[in-house]
Ligand code: SF4
């Protein structure tokens with residue numbers, strides 16, 4: 016029997032239902048591992064017959080409690096995630112067997128030390144650069160160490176066959192997701208940025224990968240068919256935008272929904288919660304650890320220094336999705352994306368000749384009006 | 399037909415009315431007060447007293463196209479169109495300061511400060527201060543309250559003083575800095591001078607984050623303030639033009655947009 020949190024009775028109905036759902040899942044024998052990052056090779060987790068569960072939080076709610084421990088001047092994603100853990104308000108954290116962190120940004124790194132006091136947190140040592148020959152080798156051994164950790168933790172053996180099977184399964188999912196997240200390539204766009212974001216988020220909490228694939232494939236078909244029948248051949252003056260920067264689920268309403276309501280289409284979301292991590296597959300032949308190390312060192316996040324591949328990929332997306340302008344979302348106090356935004360602006364405006372709008376914000380609603388003004392002016396500028 | 403631009407800012411509402419030939423017929427400012435909606439209502443009444451009707455009533459037909467802008471633009475429920483203050487300031491500034499190929503517009507407003515790059519008549523880039531009020535009119539207002547003077551006196555004091563450094567970036571902390579200076583018995587002139595200098599520094603830093611045109615102009619509430627323009631010129635190392643009309647840049651840009659909108663409508667009506 017799994018326990019419920021002490022203050023369970025005070026929760027609202029949705030939260031109660033969430034807890035009961037995960038509790039049931041756990042009682043059915045599922046292993047659950049909490050993660051925070053796209054660098055975590057989730058194939059290893061699947062190979063341990065566990066499911067990875069993304070714990071990056073998107074709500075302002077637990078931030079005040081988090082600030083009783085963490086500094087205020089810290090990225091809201093980190094504060095919110097820690098806050099949920101601290102207050103027993105996230106069923107996925109609560110029922111995770113183990114938390115997997117990584118040495119990405121300083122804020123998360125140091126937060127994991129504190130998180131470890133609430134629940135065991137294993138931290139993957141991610142190299143902070145791809146540009147030296149040992150990086151790939153170090154990362155490969157780190158992935159093996161991670162596998163050994165899970166073997167130890169659960170008292171199991173993880174075979175290479177199991178890993179290879181997980182690689183195939185995840186690749187299949189990447190294909191399906193890429194197709195879904197590419198519907199914005201069509202003109203006029205066949206999907207809204209808001210839908211891409213909210214559906215992808217929701218899917219993070221459905222644990223059956225095959226079920227997930229089916230749902231997304233069906234939705235892709237549905238939207239494609241609707242487009243063929245009703246949209247194809249029409250014209251649209253709505254500017255086509257690429258959204259880049261930090262994970263944006265916590266500010267989606269304030270930015271993506273708002274700009275789409277003002278009359279633009281966010282055709283491609285080039286972030287960790289968008290297409291960024293889906294494009295690159297893991298090689299299915301050869302050594303599994305080589306293949307995983309290669310894929311997961313190439314995530315184009317600003318924590319890597321230097322980070323040239325991010326620009327190459329963004330350039331490709333801008334061309335393929337026929338983008339008219341770029342919006343970059345920076346979460347307050349995210350130094351790596353914030354500093355890199357200088358280069359992103361330079362790249363977008365000078366190399367690609369497109370307008371760029373940078374927005375620095377947090378999870379509060381206080382700057383909603385200001386952001387709407389900036390978005391409005393940006394669209395007026397696009398004509 | 400009249401073309402009316404209404405710019406409702408956080409402290410003042412500015413109104414410009416253009417004739418069919420584009421001449422400025424009316425230009426006035428009223429305090430926004432506590433409600434933008436009330437301000438909008440007052441404006442409609444003031445305009446109607448001048449024979450400019452923004453809505454159809456029993457006695458008069460509507461005879462003006464209205465475009466609203468600024469922080470309270472949505473409160474103007476009789477406007478034909480709402481446009482952000484960034485676009486309007488850019489348009490207005492282009493006319494006020496003669497057409498140049500490129501011009502950078504600095505607008506220090508009550509709530510926020512904007513730096514707008516206008517190239518060939520269109521906004522090509524802009525920056526706006528983040529959440530914090532440092533570097534905005536609000537900051538000056540808060541500090542003026544502390545020193546017990548109004549904004550005009552604040553500038554008069556500042557001119558006479560030697561700036562003492564205000565290092566805090568946040569309004570609340572800067573206010574405590576000012577309070578400790580008062581407690582130390584520093585002169586009001588020097589404190590005022592420090593406050594204005596810190597705003598100029600903050601605005602200049604913002605300007606430097608963006609490509610600046612050779613021509614830089616100051617619009618918004620501080621536009622008529624030559625002292626502030628001179629401070630900015632000094633920080634930027636290039637002349638910053640100001641004008642007594644500068645506070646109307648947003649309303650003028652809105653009125654120009656109204657004119658374009660009205661002309662397009664009559665053209666399309668004539669065609670069909
Ligand atoms: S943005 Fe970077 S650090 Fe954050 S989840 Fe994505 S890859 Fe990890």
Ligand code: SF4
Pocket residue numbers: 090091092093119120121122123261262318346348349350351352
């Ligand atoms: S958004 Fe930035 S600061 Fe926040 S967790 Fe991701 S990399 Fe770290």
